Structures are given as C-alpha cells and as structure tokens.
Amino acid sequence: MAEEKKPEDSVAKLGELIKDIKIAMLTTAEADGSLRSRPMGVQQTKFDGDLWFFTGKSSGKVTEIQHNQHVNVSFAEPSDNRFVSVSGRAELIDDRSKAKELWNPFIKAWFPKGLDDPDLMLLKIKVETAEYWDAPSSTMVNLAGFAKAILTGKRPEVGENEKLNL
Numbered sequence: 001m002a003e004e005k006k007p008e009d010s011v012a013k014l015g016e017l018i019k020d021i022k023i024a025m026l027t028t029a030e031a032d033g034s035l036r037s038r039p040m041g042v043q044q045t046k047f048d049g050d051l052w053f054f055t056g057k058s059s060g061k062v063t064e065i066q067h068n069q070h071v072n073v074s075f076a077e078p079s080d081n082r083f084v085s086v087s088g089r090a091e092l093i094d095d096r097s098k099a100k101e102l103w104n105p106f107i108k109a110w111f112p113k114g115l116d117d118p119d120l121m122l123l124k125i126k127v128e129t130a131e132y133w134d135a136p137s138s139t140m141v142n143l144a145g146f147a148k149a150i151l152t153g154k155r156p157e158v159g160e161n162e163k164l165n166l
Contacts, residue, residue, distance in 0.1 A: 010164040014130050015047030017084050018075045026053070026123075027072040028064040028090075036064065037074075040123075043102045049166050051086070051125040054099070054107050058119055065090045065123070073125060081135035086127050093122040130164045 018024075022044070027037040038061065043052040051073060055061060065071065069091070075084040099115055099122055111117040 010130070010166050011047065011049050014084070014086070014127070014132070014164055014166070017082060017132050017134065018042070018047065019044075021075045021077050021082075021084075024051075025074040026061065027074070028061050029068045029070065030064055031067055036060070040073075041106070042075075044104075045102065049127055051088075051127060052098075052102055053123040053125075054102070054111065055092075055121055055123045056110070056119040057094075057121050061123070062092060062121070065092060071125060082132070083134075084130060084132040086125070086130045088125045088127040088129075091124045091126065093124050095122060098122060127166050129166065131161070132164070133161045 022042055023039050024042050025037045026040045027035050030036055040053045040055075043054070045052060069089040071088060071090045073086045073088070075086070076082070096115060099120060102122070103115060108114055111120045113120075
C-alpha cells in the first residue's frame with residue numbers, strides 16, 4: 001500500500017510543478033451551470049496552498065464566483081510535458097496592502113490607474129486537490145515509448161501522474 005503524502009509534501013510538490021508557469025486557465029461556472037475558462041496571469045509568489053490573481057470587480061468571473069466558489073485552474077508547460085489541474089474554492093479579496101505586495105509592472109496593462117484603480121481586486125484560490133502529469137521531456141523518449149506500446153500492445157510509460165490532496 002502506498003504511503004499517503006502529508007499536506008505539506010503535496011504543497012511543495014505542487015509548488016515545484018507550477019512555479020515557472022505564468023499563465024493559467026481559470027474555469028468558473030456560469031449561473032446556468034455551463035463552464036467558462038479564461039487565461040489569467042499567475043502571481044509569482046511562493047506557493048503555500050493559495051493561488052493569487054488580479055481581477056476586475058466588474059468582470060463576469062466575479063459574478064460567477066459570487067454564485068459558486070468552486071473553480072478549476074489549469075497549468076500547462078508543453079515544452080516540458082508538464083500539466084497540472086487544480087480544484088479549489090475562490091475568494092474575492094479587496095485588500096490594497098496584499099495587492100501592493102503582489103503588484104508588478106505588467107499588471108498596469110489591465111489596471112492603468114495602478115493600485116488606485118477602483119476596479120482592482122484580488123482573487124484567491126484555496127487549493128483543495130490537484131492532479132498532475134509530468135512526462136519525460138524528450139520527444140524521442142515519448143516517440144520510442146509510443147512505438148513500443150504499438151508493437152507490444154502494452155500501455156506506454158508516459159511519466160508521472162498523481163492526485164494530490166492539500
């Protein structure tokens with residue numbers, strides 16, 4: 001029987017997997033239950049179990065989160081064959097000191113008035129579970145594995161896949 005990971009081990013593993021990925025896809029549920037995804041800039045802080053994003057108070061995602069806090073955030077780094085899907089609960093935060101802590105010059109493109117922009121707020125995702133796929137980076141390794149699978153009829157070794165509970 002596999003040993004169950006401690007939450008702090010899962011947080012560390014997830015932090016390593018997503019640390020260099022700058023854009024993620026945030027999925028929320030609309031009022032009719034349909035899902036909506038959009039790209040979001042990930043705030044580059046040490047991962048402690050929470051993800052942070054800047055958002056506009058007037059955006060559709062804010063209304064969607066007010067009705068249903070369950071969200072998914074997907075990360076992809078295709079050049080490394082690294083993919084992560086995170087589920088958690090979203091919280092809308094209006095905290096100028098936290099916004100100042102997370103601020104970087106690129107955010108000004110979306111909030112031209114900077115930290116004084118009245119539409120600016122933070123979106124905090126408390127991660128509950130995550131699943132990742134971390135495959136060997138070499139295309140030749142992947143091609144050889146798939147060719148072997150075709151010839152032998154056995155599933156290829158495609159790297160590491162695990163579900164994490166935080």
